[in-house]
Amino acid sequence: MPTRRDFLRLSALATAAGCTLGRIPSAFAADSPFIYGVQLYMVRKEAPQDLPGILHAIRQVGFTQIELFPIVYTHPAPELRRIVADSGLGLVSAHFDYASVPTKIDYAHQLGLEYMVCPMIPKDQWNLDGFHKAADDFNTWGRSVHDAGMQFVFHNHCYEFSPQATTTDGATTGFDELMKHTDPALVKLEFDMYWLAQAGQDPLTMLTRYANRVSLLHLKDRIANAPTGFVMGPTAKHITEMGKGTLNWPAIFAEAHKQGIRYAYLDQDDTTLPILDSLKENFAYLQTIKA
Template sequence: MTTRRRFLQLSAATAAATATAAMPRAFAGPGQKIPTLTYGVQLYMLRKQAATDLPGVFRAIHDAGFAQVELYPIAYREPAQHLRTLIADSGLQPSVSGHFDYLGLEAKLDYAHTLGLKYFVCPMIPKDQWETLAGFKKAADFFNKIGQGAKDRGMEFTFHNHCYEFKPLDGTTGWNVLMKETDPALVKLELDCYWLTQGGQNPMSILRDHKDRAVLLHLKDRIANSPVSFDMGTPQHFTELGKGNIDWPGILAQGYKQGIRYAFLDQDGTTIPIPESMKISADYLHSL
């Protein structure tokens, strides 16, 4: 377990290594094989540390070599303007995206707008709606409503997938219901490539099939030969970028071609200290 002191020590070591390497914040560089996206980290990856040291977490993300933090509800205890200041003071760019709980979406629209977010993201629908097509239809109707509210405030409402959406249900899937019943002009997609793969999907195919919706990417690698599963509770197979079997050069290049400009590291669990894990993934992205 990483203590707060150890976390800060590791963050300082990561900062020193990053400064030595002089890593550009958007990973631009001569000879790059893929176009430049702007990369960030989803705050959920550091949720335990963020509960007690939000400014330190923002600095750790910056020091690992990332330009953005994608916000998560633990940060919203801060007034919007103060949160913007904390992000700026860390050296990060103003956040463009944030995750908000399904049940609090409508109440957080104005807060997200004050934060200056472009993407207003719902990361998951309630578990009691996963098991029936009617549950997904209910979510779709709600998403259309929230999507209009976001659009009225100059934002794009965006849904983040997991694997449960691809579980067969009565000859179809919850994913198909969501795609059929939501308005592409109001409901966009943040494609999590790990969870797509766990759900038996090809991230590249999903990306191409939803050119009109895909606006963000989530990045974490998946250990080779891990089984397909629709169960969020089973042991997961997360690993740092470049250490698994997901085709990141192809996905990132295709995403850029389709107009995606932001992608966020979101490794839910690590077997090494989080600052080290972030640095490994940042270095991999920098190498592309």
């Protein structure tokens, strides 16, 4: 259980976010079909210092789910599951490094997950052969994850959309190859709306095109007039709070609702606001969405 020190830290965090410990705001707009959560990467600086405290603060803002990130896998699965439950947050999804996926299936099962997400293909595989290897791995892992009662999911960025060498079928991208060579029943998608737009893709079009694949959403907005590209790093960071950028969230959520997508995770990699102020502002915007 959280200690008194955890409670005091939480009090300070919640105060910074403009919340009180005695009242938890509505988890989502009354007519919203979505369950909103936070990807733990967003609080990667705070989580190692006080995981119970930051989870409680996230819950106080109003989010009802957390999506885990590998920085917390030093905890045994039963202990980590308890920490999350004690915070009042739900847990159905978590990210696992590419190389660790096959070794973490039992750990994920012990956490009670529904989704095991691979967030990134190793950089030395960002070529045609590398994407084909990833597709083979995803099919293998997808079968094992499925047999363990979960779903394997891949999370996109922008590098996958870089043009690759022309194949016998014409020009292609890494993303095209992944979709072509993976089993739709075993390999699903967590579409990050920002990174789709950063790659020059239209998020709504992509969401519609891959309706049979998308299980989860990642949320962050993109500032106006920012250049697109396929290179990861600081030059690709044009991120802002939801509602302050250019993405058409009402249309995106309307399509996601039509597809039956339930879980949407805030994953604002960097913030100019203090982290909990950013969480609060994003959550307030989500309350305005009427799907």
